[in-house]
Amino acid sequence: MTDAAEDALPERKRGSGVKLVYEMLRDEILTLALPPGKPIDEVHLAERFGMSRTPIREALVRLAGEGLVETLPNRSAIVANIDVLNLYTYFDAITLMYRVTTRLAGQYHRPEDLVTIRARQADYLRAVAAQDPLAMIAVNREFHAAIAEAGRNPYFTTLTLRLLDEGRRILRLYYQSFNDRLPQEYSDEHEAIIAAIAARDLDLCDRLARAHADQIVRQIQKFFGRDQRLDIAL
Amino acid sequence: MTDAAEDALPERKRGSGVKLVYEMLRDEILTLALPPGKPIDEVHLAERFGMSRTPIREALVRLAGEGLVETLPNRSAIVANIDVLNLYTYFDAITLMYRVTTRLAGQYHRPEDLVTIRARQADYLRAVAAQDPLAMIAVNREFHAAIAEAGRNPYFTTLTLRLLDEGRRILRLYYQSFNDRLPQEYSDEHEAIIAAIAARDLDLCDRLARAHADQIVRQIQKFFGRDQRLDIAL
DNA sequence: TGCATTTCTTTTGTCGACAACAATCCGCGG
DNA sequence: CCGCGGATTGTTGTCGACAAAAGAAATGCA
Known part of the structure; x- marks a missing residue:
């Protein structure tokens, strides 16, 4: 039934x-x-x-x-199982994809892309206001997906979307273990990223995306285990 | 029949x-x-x-x-069609994946990985000796696939394999238009990459991989059109 | 003759059924 | 009492068939 x-x-x-x-x-x-x-x-x-x-x-x-x-x-x-042992490979990948797609968005975005991205950020703020962890996780994904789309590289976009989806499961697992305490708020970082993209400041896009990824990764790594990522100077 | x-x-x-x-x-x-x-x-x-x-x-x-x-x-x-117009997105992606997987291979490879990689390079030399363009293209893929595997990041490995496969079609198209004139030989660059991986010199891995990708990209771009890639300083 | 409409053909999307394989349960021997 | 082998059950992999949808061909009308 x-x-x-x-x-x-x-x-x-x-x-x-x-x-x-x-x-x-x-x-x-x-x-x-x-x-x-x-x-x-x-x-x-x-x-x-x-x-x-x-x-x-x-x-x-x-x-x-x-x-x-x-x-x-x-x-x-x-x-599919979530491989906690190899979680650092996930963080490696999502960090690099955050950086690359944000940088490409800064370079190739068109006006309508910014409209979409800002709409997603508005959705995010709504989810924060509603104190809905599930919606915050899902909408956070849409925000970064919109940025990836604006970068207009289908190969990077595909991988990023896959990583974001996998991230939904990992974040859900993480917050479930805290009895669905509210996720940390990333509104300010998101706003800064939007501004950097709009200004087409590629280096700033890179730095902000990296900091944003580090932020999330550190938070989760604190829970699951130590951070084994490479410090890729690139 | x-x-x-x-x-x-x-x-x-x-x-x-x-x-x-x-x-x-x-x-x-x-x-x-x-x-x-x-x-x-x-x-x-x-x-x-x-x-x-x-x-x-x-x-x-x-x-x-x-x-x-x-x-x-x-x-x-x-x-699936080969989108020549957006070819630069392909070159962007394959260049970054060459760099990242080679660097990770330098960091995480085990002795048996080097055996496999060297075996692929031996295959490559055999294909060069046999003057077989199809085999050279296919084995070149296997060489870089082995390096990606040694990097032990399934997300990067998957994307790299997909790009290498797509690359087989692009290279085939490229050489077909030259009546299957022999592809340029990359044996020396391959040897240098192997040495850098074995020495675990990550920065050298990065530089060599990038140069290797640039080499191939420039060659093909000369034929298909101008190079629109970003000069990612990263 | 040219164009719109209808019929027909080709190819896909879905269905129900059957056989093969894996896991479980049961009985037998040690 | 415990381990082993065979029958049984449940689930997947594959098959052939049918109907919907799209394109091609044929037909009718101006």
């Missing part, structure tokens, strides 16, 4: 099934509603969404391609 | 079908045997490989996830 919402919509357009399942599962994974390591039963999902196993399977393959689920041959797929 | 090879193997193990199709298609795309923009007919592939459409479909979804094929709703999937 947990699937009353799906029962109400037996009519779907051709081709919309996979997208629906993909986005739904993805969100449940990123919010930890589906905990890491949990087996995913295809037939169970099939009847939950009221469709055949084929589109469910395709959604799972796509999620596996993004590293959000792990598939074992002839065995149930599971929600 | 072009599929005599597949006919000889009607027996496949359960679960091996997708992998077979995936790897075969992938290789044909990367060698430009399947030209960019070419429509991919599922039923044609199904009878070519002697299997149902289901595993072919899964392979296509995976390839789409890597950006090697583009799927249009209710229309044939096509081999």
Whole structure:
């Protein structure tokens, strides 16, 4: 009876099934509603969404391609685990991507990009005002995603989006352990980054992005373990 | 009758079908045997490989996830196009990944990594001796892939592998236009990189990787158009 | 002849079913 | 009592078939 919402919509357009399942599962994974390591039963999902196993399977393959689920041959797929041991590789990657995408945004952004970025920052402020940790995490992702898009490098954008998604899971885990105490507020840093992008000051973009990443990383590393990142002078 | 090879193997193990199709298609795309923009007919592939459409479909979804094929709703999937206009974003990305992975390899490599890397360099020398452009391109990819693996950052490794694959197509296109004149030889630069990694000289790794990337980029940019990359001082 | 509309063909998206494989449970022997 | 082997159950991988959607062809009208 947990699937009353799906029962109400037996009519779907051709081709919309996979997208629906993909986005739904993805969100449940990123919010930890589906905990890491949990087996995913295809037939169970099939009847939950009221469709055949084929589109469910395709959604799972796509999620596996993004590293959000792990598939074992002839065995149930599971929600991808969060590898706490190699967390420093994550921090290395997200730090570099913050720096590069912010710098590129400073260089290649167009006026409409700034509109989008400022809108995301407004969303962030709203989430802070509402004291909603989940929304703050999700909107923080959208903020940096908008910056990455403004940088207009699809390779960097793809990796950044993947890292931001993975970050949602890590942050969620982190704050869950603190009983959902409010995340630290990054509004001021965000404002400074926006200003640097608008001014097209690339070095400042770089410095601010790095400081912003360091800030978050240090906070989480304090909880999970020591910071093993390289001090890349680059 | 072009599929005599597949006919000889009607027996496949359960679960091996997708992998077979995936790897075969992938290789044909990367060698430009399947030209960019070419429509991919599922039923044609199904009878070519002697299997149902289901595993072919899964392979296509995976390839789409890597950006090697583009799927249009209710229309044939096509081999992903090479976007020459935005080529500079590719060079930006591959240059940064060369630098980062080589630096990380210098820091985190283990003895067995050097064995693998040197083996790839030996393969490269063999391909040069054999005057085989296709093999040189493919083995060059393996060389840098081995370095990326030694860096032990899965996020960077994934992006680097994707860029190297895309690079196989770009290089192939480049050399094809010169009637397969032999690619320039990079043996010396490779040797220097290996030495820097072994010596764990991170700054040297960075400089050499950057110079190596610049070398290749300049060569190709001379052909496709001017170099729009940022001069990231980082 | 040219254009719009309708029919037809081709190809995809989805379905239900079946077989293979893995895990579990049960019975037997030591 | 405990470990081992076989049957059983549950889940995935693959198949063939059908219907929707898009493009191509054919038809009718001006």
